[in-house]
Amino acid sequence: MPRRPAVPTLTTLCLQNLAQHMQSLWAKDYSDNYLDEYEFRFLVGPFNDLACGLVQELLQLLGRSRRLSRAALHLLLLPHLQQLSLQPCPTLANNALGHLIVLRCQGLSVLELSGCGRLSPAVLVDLAEGLPRLIRLGLAHTQTNIQVLSAVGSCCRRLRELDVSGCKKVTPRALRHLGYDPVERRPGCPALRVLLARELEGDAVTAVAFLLLALPRLEVLAHGAVPDALRLLRSGRLGGTEDSEGFPSLEELARSRGDSAEETPLMLALRQLEEVEEDALSTVHAVCPQAEELSVWLGDSPNPSGLRELSGWKCLSRLTLGCSGRHSRALAELLPLAQGLGSRLRVLTLHSFICQDPLSLPALLTSCPSLQSFSAELEVPPDPHEEPPEEEPPRWATDLLPQRLPRLQSFSLSLTSPVPATHRPVLSSTLASLLCQAPRLQILRLLAVPFPLDSVLEPALAGLQELQELVLAQSRVSPGTVWQLLGSDGPLRRLDLSRCPDIHRRDYDGFLQAVRKQRLELDITWE
Structure with a gap:
């Protein structure tokens, strides 16, 4: 239990x-x-x-x-x-507190101020100038402006991680101060490896390209303009970016790195890339061949060359794919990609794919034996020749996955449409096989599954010795299976039964009473 x-x-x-x-x-x-x-x-x-x-x-x-x-x-x-986070109490973070931090805590290496909107830009400048040992600084959704970024770029020489996401006063041109100090005429933030700059307004392509050239150790730059900035750098057309404010041009930065389109092809050390369109994959691959984590949006028209490009990344281990066009792509299209990446893939996340062939899901899982996390949001098309569902068998076949998934710790499947009767046996057997083949599973989420899950879950409960979170929101599960779960052995801490059609108020009250009576460390959600 x-x-x-x-x-x-x-x-x-x-x-x-x-x-x-x-x-x-x-x-x-x-x-x-x-x-x-x-x-x-x-x-x-x-x-x-x-x-x-x-x-x-x-x-x-x-x-x-x-x-x-x-x-x-x-x-x-x-x-x-050494570490201070004011995220749990942003209303307490006023200017007086900021001055106290500078006075008392000059040894801080980590300071998290995300959401602390009461701290004025002047106080944020004092913090950047007065805490020289900072390695990680969180300024998301604060009053950070160009003066704050200038102070960070000039004074935080050890800084490795910075978050300025959602700062309304940060302009694209202000970002350049993180990469270069125009007063001292020297590089800024020389140790910076992670820069999160999401939800910033303005045309930032040139500014992001500037950062990519000026920060040689940068591994993560989370900004929507990164793909376009990579296109600009790859094109080699860097002229016309001279600046009257004392910043070097893109051409000067490229020369200082020893990169030019005519001589040495530009390559960056980025390890993580977000929001990449399918038609930009070849450019991104050429400039960032060592990328380990990638988020890609696929368009309407199938583009085999784009998916083949993904297979060429030698270090790629974490992949997110989504469909951005009017029509979703078939899950079966990903099988050659999964086979090409093979055992390298550790994390795979899929959004808005169509599962036309139910066997494509077990085939995909079989091709990725080293997966640690899998998440898929699938649509199952209706069957025009649908027949009434047959009676559910007492146990499903568990041989659809011929090999184990020994590293899988998190599995999430969300079905965004009704599942035709012809698909249910294969999907049920796939889930039953998965639960039997993944002994280290810690998080299991089965969302909006419209067919009964009792015969899928019950045989596997004894083997899931590491399961800590089970989410069955909007899925079909009976009270008897939940009672069996409460009596099983394991470290389960969270059970989500939100909007499960077969779970009623009296069932939920009974579960809570059992948890209280046995003093179990379990949080059950139902509504």
Whole structure:
């Protein structure tokens, strides 16, 4: 059955006790006497003697339990703190708190401020200038502007990861300050490897191309203009990008790298690429041959050369494919690609494909024996010769997958249309085979499956010893199978039965009563 809560460690009990008395004792004294005296630096308490990791754990515990007050946060801004996240409490992050962080926590290597919109640009500049050891900085959905990016590019020399997604004051031209300091005339953020810049407005093709050339260690640049910027760089037509603000042109950057269209073909170190259109695959492959993770949108007309291009990536291990045209593509079209990638593929995610031939799904899984995660959103076309469904057999065949999937930890299947009766036996047998062939499965999501899943799930429950999350939203499963699941052995922590047509309120109440009575560590969702 799902496990009972583990006996907490002595460390956990001590932190819980400290969190329980934080507000009533130390935070109260600080609030009454010192909270608005910003020259006051520290208050002595047991938290001062905690190691860095324990202070961070205490902050997380207070945040999860919604007990992190302004006073408690002030008290835990200790000099030896190395990681600080204000995401759980963005309303507490004001300008005064920002100044305290600069004063007290100059050893920070990780600072997460995403969503902290009350911090002014001036304070964000002070943080960038006053925390020289930062390795990761999260500024998504803040008031970050060109001055903040200039400070980050000039002062955060160790920075490896930066998130400025959704910052409305960040213009494409402002992004260039991350790659070059026009005042000091030197490269900016020389160690930057990951830059997340999603949901930014404006035509950013030239600015993104500038970053790709100016940041030689960049492995991830999440921005919608990346494919077009790669086209520009691949074309070699970099003239006309001179700038009066002190930034080098694209031609100058390319020469400084030793890359030119006539001599050495441009190659970048990008490992992850998002939102690539099918017709841009050849360009992206030529410029980023070492890519490991790729997200591709396929158009209406089948393009075998585009899918063949994917097979040529030697390092590709994580692939997301979606259909962006009016008509979805057939799942069977991916079989040659899956066979070409073979055992290299670790993660495969599919959106809006049509499963015309039900055997294409088991064939696809069989071609990828090293998968760790598989997710598919499939549409099954109606059968014009549909006949009434036959009676469901007590057990489905489990030999549709001839080999095991020993590494598979997450499997998700969502059906976006009714499934004709002719497809149900094959899909049921595929799921039954999968559950028997994937002993390390931890997450299983079967969404909107319109045929009964009892005979698929029941035989496999004993073998799923590592299953932690089971989502059956909008699927057909009976209360008896859920009861069997509650009585099985395993570490199940989450069970989602939302909008399951065969589960009623009285069933849900019975499940909750059993969980409470047996003190199981299991969260059940139903509506």
